[in-house]
Amino acid sequence: MKLSNAVRLSLALAFLEGARSQVSEWGQCGGIGYAGSTTCVSGTVCVEQNDYYSQCLPGTASSTSASVTSSTTVKPTTTTSSATSTASAPASTGFVKTSGQMFTLNGSPFTVVGENSYWVGLMGYSTSDMNKAxxxxAGTxxxxxxxxxxxxxxxxxGIYYQSWSGSTxxxxxxxxxxxxxxxAVAAAKANGIRLIVALTNNWSDYGGMDVYTHQILGSSAPHDDFYTNDQVIAAYKNYIKTFVGRYVNEPTIMAWELANEPRCSGSSGTTSGTCTTTTITNWASSISAYIKSLDSNHLVAIGDEGFFANTTLSDTYPYQGxxxxxxQKNIQISTLDFGTAHMYPESWGQSANETLWGVQWIQDHANVQKSANKPVILEEFGATTNQVQIYTQWFNAIDSxxxxxDLIWQAGSTLTNGQTPNDGYAVYPGTDVYNLVTSSAAALKARG
Incomplete structure (x- = not known):
């Protein structure tokens, strides 16, 4: 049958339109509020990751097109579409729990080992770049x-999670x-990774506590009002309610953290002069209980640096409270599931004795772990010189x-637009430190 030029043009345009409407590998293909194509490219299938996000992942199913059904949900107040698929998600079933000093998953030991990547969800990366990161x-x-x-x-x-207009x-x-x-959650799930998520920052990077205090109480408000002022606490709880509530049923989230490195002072340097260890302990007890009231599925930790208030252990700065x-007091809070510690001896005035000071810091936290019978992780640590030599001894101390x-600071990748942020600690694939992190992860897993 001979086709006219007009028919040929029409068919070509239809073909091109169909090709354009297909979602590429790792792209979004469904979820609440999504209005794009639900058809994945050949060799991939649309897999529901959570209510808000379905993703084209490698694999096959009975159809490469997601079946779309209308549903009304209490999360947004509009009627939208949710994509589903006959394929099963590649990872993340069951919630991580604790048993004594161990983490468990579906009744078996779960080894917490990995890296920090604060940037993965904040830099405007594409879904393919998130997956690469x-x-x-995961390669370690x-x-x-x-x-x-x-x-x-x-x-x-750009990317932001909460904006302020005055005090609102x-x-x-x-x-x-x-x-x-x-x-970001979907990309972690696709790579078999669980997430520990900090919900605010002690420091001014990406906003943090001082935005709450300054917007609500004024620019001269002391940093530690974040822990005690009723209006500030109410605003933070409102954010927690929305953020945590969105992921209550998402097992890719391993744990929530109250803050990154909470202290009496922050970047502004302004304090009330009345903040003590009791101030932050009381705040941690209250906020962790609040999160538990919203979400019984996920673990909760402070996200602090593990500073002691016990000079009998050492008279150096991080032991002075x-x-x-x-x-030692915070780990006893019943609504906190595990303890956290960070370690930067060089920044803490211990550069002359960096390696051995770190070994002792690890041992002191392991001793508290045993007495409290709760897990403790070294969730941030780093050195900027002699990394292989120093990290080898620190990893050995963690193991023994x-x-x-442990979670080293921090992960590094080379993505579409170049390398991810590097503050002197980033660990890139193919380096000696990356290989050391890999062997250490294997050792911790073998330890059980």
Missing amino acids: FSDI GATVVRTWGFNEVTSPN PTINTGATGLQNFDN TEGIDF SGLTG
């Missing part, structure tokens, strides 16, 4: 990544907000002390 981390044998679940802004731009905050649930975090953290797990 998590793939690089990692099981967990710690990341930021916050970005407070007063002038909305608005949570961004759109494509540049929590929907973007959905993408001056920052408002008492690790029985400390439950």
Whole structure:
């Protein structure tokens, strides 16, 4: 049959339109609020990751097109579409729990080992770049990544999770907000990674506590009002309710953290002069209980540096309690499931004895872990010189002390637009440190 030129043109345009409407590998193909194509390219299938995000993942199913059904949900107040598929998700079933000093998953030991990647959901990366980043981390044998679940802004731009107009905050649930975090969760799931998510920052990076205090109480408000002022606490709880509530049933989230490195003082340096270890302990007890009231599925930790208030262990700065953290007291809080510690001896005035000071820091936290009978992880640590030599001894100390797990600061990848942020600690694939992290992960897994 001979076709006219007009018919040929019509068919060609239809073919091109169909090709354009197909979603590429790792792209979004469904979820609440999604209005794009639900047809994945050949060799991939649309897999539901959570209510808000379905993703084209490698594999096959009875159809490469997601079946779309209309549904009304209590999360947004509009009627939208949700994509489903006959394929099963590639990872993340069951919630991580604790048993004594161990983490468990579906009744078996779960080794917490991995890296920090604060940037993965905040830099506007594509879904393919997010997947590349998590793939690089997973290549070390990692099981967990710690990341930021916050970005407070007063002038909305790029990726942000909450914007402030005067004292009024608005949570961004759109494509540049929590929907973007959905993408990061989906990418972690696709690579078999669980997430520890910090919900605010002690420091000014990506907003943090001082945005709450300054917007609500004024620019001269002391940093530690974040822990005691009723209006500030109510605003933070409102954010927690929305963010945590969105992922209550998502097992890719391993744990929530109250903050990254809470202290009496922050970047502004302004304090009330009345903040003590009791101030932050009381706050941690209250906020962790609040999260548990919203979400019984996930673990909760403070996200602190593990500072002691016990000079009988050492007279060095991190043991003196001056920052408002008492690790030995905080780990006893019933609504906290595990303890956290960070370690930067060089920054803490211990550069002359960096390696051995770190070994003792690890042992001291392992001792508290045993007495409290709760897991403790060294969830941030780093050195900027002699990394292989120093990390080798620190990893050996983690293994031999029985400390439950570790997350090095920080992951590094080379993505579409170049390398991810590097503050002198980033661990890129193909380096000696990357290989050391890989062998250490294997050792911790073998320890059980």
